[in-house]
Amino acid sequence: MPDAAILDPTDRAILDLLRENARRPLREIATAVGLTVAPVQRRIVRMERLGVIERYTVKINHGRIATGIEAMTELHFADDLDLAQIMEFVAQIPEVEEVLTLAGDPDALVRIRVDGVEDLRRVVSSLRSGGAVASTKTLVVLEQWTRFG
Template structure:
């Protein structure tokens, strides 16, 4: 259900807060944005119903759960036909190791972020997703040395004052 009205300054302020911590109490959000807790609750529910807030998740430190390898992988398909692309999208979306997947332009087809416990596990993942996949022409792995910044917070600009 697409939202009919654009986000106002209250919605934007609420989004800035819940992106940092979705468990922030609504009364605390209400105080920060100068609304009642009930108004904040209605606005959050409306943004969820409209798909602006897609879901509430916990961001887990991969190292804390023994997933020490993070790889950024460039994947080039054999062609960009709809069937080939759709098959790859479905495969990558279903793979639990794939944390992020982007269908991109610029000479490659996809950029993936993959986490694995170790290099042996990562190699098994690359064999399953790429090496034995006849739709994949090539892939290139970039292994992260350090996680400098992770997360999905989007900067929500303030509305200009009229």
């Protein structure tokens, strides 16, 4: 694990504000944390340089566009697994949004977004076809709440 950056409470407050809205104006952040714009900007640049802030992104409201079904698929790996190969294989499937490897059961969770049930069936079949996955269990997301974003 790379060296962890040391962040003070002001850095953490800046991160919280950016997590809520990455387009928040520097002046607004500065006011919220009790600094002027220049030191806030220096802190953000430092956190970017240290890799604490990797990128700024958009949170899409999938309920407003036709994206169909979101599902989480549990993966149970075969005994002779090569985790890097599995991650590389799963990353090739365009409908896969996220992969989390876990300590415990299941071995991994895969977040999938598809247009319909037939697409979900195809993606889950693809996950099973790699040879390293012994079994899967798919759960369809009905609603979602996220603390950050």
